[in-house]
Amino acid sequence: MRIATTIFLTDETITPVRLARELEERGFAGLYLPEHTHIPVERISPYPAGGELPRQYGRTLDPFVALGQAAAVTDGLGLGTGITLVAQHDPIDLAKQAATVDHLSGGRLTLGIGYGWNREEAADHGVRWSTRRELVRERVRLMKALWAAEPTGYEGEFGSVKPSWAHPKPVRGAPRLLIGGSAGPKMFAHIAEYADGWMPIGGSGLTESIPVLREAWEAAGRVPEELVVVPYAVLPDPGKLGHYAALGIDEVVVQLPSADEPTVLKSLDALTPFLNAVNPEE
Template sequence: MRIGVSTFVTDEGIGAADLGRALEERGLDSLFLAEHSHIPASRETPLPEGGDLPRRYYRTLDPFVALSAAAAVTERITLGTGIALLVQRDPIMVAKEAASVDHISEGRFVLGVGSGWNREEMRNHGTDPTTRVALLGERVSAIKRIWTREQAEFHGAFVDFDPMYSWPKPVQRPHIPVLLGGEAATVLDRVMEYGDGWFPRWQRDPEPLARRIAELRTRCEQEGRERMPVVLFGVPPRAEDIAAAVELDIDQLLVMLPTLPHDETLRRLDDIAALRPGARRGAVPG
């Protein structure tokens, strides 16, 4: 079982480069970064899990920039967006940014994407919240076309461009894996249609998640598809939650790392490393 962290890197917490090095030093496997371009002051859309919106949501660094910094000082860990709000981003630029991080990291990048929840945030980017799911599908498909074709073009309802050239191409073949976030009733339809894996959030009751994972496995088998990876993110840094998550049919779990200053973050990473199955309490794997 591969275990990494999901977190928000901000201007008030540990830097991305130091965080990446610390993960490798402790034998952890991956770093996935969240993003919000901004948070509108109106705050019309409530936080999905309830409560006040934490500061980290409007102070987060751009994930592609932060992951590039981590890529430059690491050699082993997987680096990913968790998640990139693709409905708020230009697909041509995302294709280049993602391929650039994959190039810098020598093939260690994963693109996690989603349609977002903050309606006023996406409206500021010119995105209609009512059509964001269809928009997400077209943008993923367009990005994959840019990655895999020497001369790419795309003509859809939301994305439209004539034949074009764009380099670098991803190091990974046939392209960078795209993990699709979300837990809606139709999310597995979208995973099967244009994703390369599912990227759900941890839930207090793992049983519904186990059923959805089993459904994904069955659908892949019925359609003659290869087994799709499931990366579970947002797992609390508690032994009981990690133990329950490990029992699921997943490929990787990401422990939620709070956004904290440098030294406190390192102490939290020591604790997370010690919670891995088979880890010796108090040891820092090298």
Template sequence: MRIGVFYFPTDYGIDPGELGAALEARGFESLFVCEHTHIPVSRRSPFPGGGELPKRYIHTHDPFVALSFAAARTQRLRLGTGVCLVPQRDPIVTAKSVASLDRLSGGRFEFGIGGGWNVEEMEDHGARYPTRFRLMRERVLAMQALWTEEVAGFAGEFVKIEPSWLHPKPLQRPHPPVLLGGETDHTLKRVVEFCTGWFPRAGAGFDPAEARRRLDAAARGAGRDLKTLSITVFRAPPEAAALAPYRAAGIDRVLLEVPDLDRDGILRRLDELAPLARG
């Protein structure tokens, strides 16, 4: 089981390049970064975690820029979005960002995606909450066509792209892994239709063995080869004993949280977590 981390790449935290180098030196497998383009001050959408919205949600770097700095300072570290809010992104521009980062990093990018929860944030991008998952699906399918076909176009309900060339192509074939966040049965249906991995969050009542069974059942129902689908668990518990059931259940990767601290505090926390990465 691979051990990575996730981090909100804030402008007051550690430099993403230094973080990447520190993770690789300590034996971590991957770095996934979170995304919010902006936070409207109206705050109509309640924070899903309850209470006030944490400061870090307002201060994040662009994920592709942050990961590019991490890529430049590392050789082996896998680099992912956790998650990229696809309903808020132009699919052509995003397809080029993904392909460019994957190629320049030597094929190390993982495309974690999600539909988003902040209604006013997505509305500023022209997306609507009730249709965000249909929009996400079409944008992902369009990007997959742009990555894999020499001349690619798309005609859907939301996405229309005339036959076009888009280069560079990703280094990974047919394209970087696409990991979909969420925990519902609807999420699993989407995973087995157009993704290569499931990206659930660990939380109260999360059972890794049951998660593995649910994905396997969904894959069999859709005629997908189980070997083509992975599970990456977001915010896994940072203790060896608590991670043992994840390993036993065949979870492919877990992500531990890098806290919202200053540079020195983050590096101290990485030293504390490093035995898990090496073990």
């Protein structure tokens, strides 16, 4: 099993360069970064985890810029977003950003996407909340048109693009695309339609959820073996990782503290036993 990491990198934390080097040297599989463009001070949306919204949400680095730095100082470390708020982006610009990071890193990008939870943030981007799922679906289709090998157009309800020259291309045609969020029929239908897999937050309830997702996946004509499930923002323990392995999961993303360099490095030290357990030396 591959163990990757996620962290809220901010202007107050360890830097992307320092963290990426440490992760690769220690044998971690990847670095996934979240996204919030801004957090309006006057808030209505409750924090999904409950309580006060942590400070780091309003200070996050741009994930693509930070991942570009991480790519430049590593050779094999996986790079990912967890998650990109697609509805808050111009899809033509987002297609270019993702393709550029994937190209420069030699095909190491996983594009984790989601629908968001902060209505105020989305509203400032002109997003109509009730349509955000369909908006994301269409914008992914538009991005895939731009990533196509030959100039390909797309016409949709929420946007369009003419057949265009759009380079660089992602190394494998498109970055690996995972949708983050809670289990549900609509979520699973969208995963089966246009994604490569699911990024369940926290990873609970997978024994019941994965068979339902597989049913939707196969009903959409997708190849069963190609479905990817990557539990995200996990606080690991041996039993949990063993359970994931029994479910056929081969990658998990563990949560690091949004903190300064000494604190993050100490957290990586504490995760070393899990790395050794899943990747024993020959």
